[in-house]
Structure formats: C-alpha cells, structure tokens
C-alpha cells in the first residue's frame with residue numbers, strides 16, 4: 001500500500017511537472033505535447049522568402065490600388081487628396097465659399113440628369129427617414145427614429161444649399177453623415193431633388209409652366225362639375241336614414 005501511494009504521488013508530480021508547465025515563462029522554446037495550431041507555416045510581415053525574386057514576404061501593392069479603411073495612413077492619403085480638391089474648389093467640396101460663407105445655389109449644373117441622380121440617391125439614402133415626399137415620416141419612424149424633421153418649413157426652405165450640403169456630409173445631431181457614401185456631385189444632386197420636393201409641397205400656380213397652366217385650371221374646374229353627380233348617390237345612401245327622418249318630421 002505504501003509503495004502504491006508512493007508511485008501514485010510520484011506520477012501526480014510527474015504529470016503536473018510535464019503537462020503543467022505551459023503558461024510559465026521560459027527562454028527555451030516550449031515542449032509541445034499538444035501543439036494545437038501554435039506553429040503554422042506562414043508568411044510574416046517583413047519576413048524573408050526564397051520564392052520571390054526580391055526575397056520579401058510582402059508583395060508590393062498593385063499599381064492604381066486605392067487604400068480604403070480607417071487606419072491613420074489611409075486617412076492621411078485620403079485627406080491629402082481631399083485637401084487638394086478642396087483648395088481647388090471649396091464650394092463644390094465643402095458647401096462653403098473661400099470666405100467661409102454657406103454657398104447659395106449650386107456649384108454644379110442643375111439639369112435633368114442631375115435631378116434623376118438626386119432622386120435615385122435620395123431614394124436610397126434619405127427616404128427611409130425623411131419619406132418619399134420629405135415630410136420626415138419615413139419607415140424608420142415606426143422603429144423609433146422619431147426626431148426626423150420635415151423639409152417643409154420656412155427654416156429649411158430658406159436654408160442655404162451649402163448648409164444642407166454640410167449636413168449631408170457630416171450629419172447633424174441625431175442624423176449621421178453621408179459624406180463617405182455620396183460623392184460631392186451626388187450630394188448636390190440630392191439637394192437639387194430635395195429642393196424639388198420642397199417646391200412640390202409648397203407650389204403656387206406661378207410654379208406651373210404656362211402651357212400646363214390652362215390644363216391644370218381646367219382639370220381643377222372639371223372635377224367640381226363631375227363630382228356633384230358622383231357625390232350625390234353616396235350622400236343619399238349615407239344620409240338615407242337622416243333624410244327619411246327629416247321627411248317624416
């Protein structure tokens with residue numbers, strides 16, 4: 001029994017001293033009983049390599065590659081590009097004039113193609129919150145985005161295009177920026193479309209081109225004549241009881 005206990009204790013100590021050494025610090029390479037995947041064949045950054053002619057693991061970047069990402073190097077590359085462009089044409093890229101005032105109007109040509117681009121990008125990026133007509137009643141309202149505001153008030157109607165550009169680029173309060181997703185030209189296109197939405201909800205007869213004015217006026221008068229006979233059966237059906245009650249009275 002004593003011998004058995006002795007062997008048992010010895011085995012315990014041996015097991016712990018052989019397998020229990022992982023995790024303690026050694027200057028020697030560890031003894032791998034279960035190597036797991038600690039040691040793999042791989043190319044390391046700045047490692048040496050016999051396969052390639054220049055004997056480097058690192059492969060040069062393919063010419064024309066544009067760095068994307070948020071590391072400071074790529075951010076710097078982007079900013080340098082951006083700064084050149086910005087210095088060249090601050091109105092287009094920042095929505096501000098050289099003297100720091102908001103741009104009024106558009107630094108790009110507003111034409112049908114721009115409007116179509118604006119409509120497309122607005123539908124993709126803005127409609128979920130601001131809604132198709134820009135009243136701020138987008139689908140996200142049902143899911144808790146309650147602070148989206150409507151474009152249809154005087155403050156936003158009178159707001160300089162450049163300030164709206166800045167909001168799209170950097171966001172404002174609870175709205176995040178879309179500068180990374182929309183190129184400057186696309187942002188101006190969205191603003192042109194936003195202006196169209198504002199006009200559509202706040203139009204006067206003077207906004208209607210003359211050739212269509214007559215047509216519109218006629219169509220406005222026409223339903224008034226049409227609706228009387230169309231409304232009559234409804235009212236008589238609905239008011240059946242009341243008319244009966246009136247007639248009996």
Ligand code: HEC
Pocket residue numbers: 122125126127128129130140145147148149164167168172173174175176178190191194
């Ligand atoms: C995720 C929802 C959301 C999306 C998408 C969104 N917005 Fe907004 N937007 C908001 C909210 C919320 C506000 C109100 C911010 C605040 O509290 O002032 C706002 C405010 C604004 C304002 C008014 C800023 C001011 O000065 O008061 C403008 C202009 C605007 N958005 C334009 C856009 C355009 C253009 C897009 C598409 C590129 C867009 N928004 C996409 C939520 C959104």
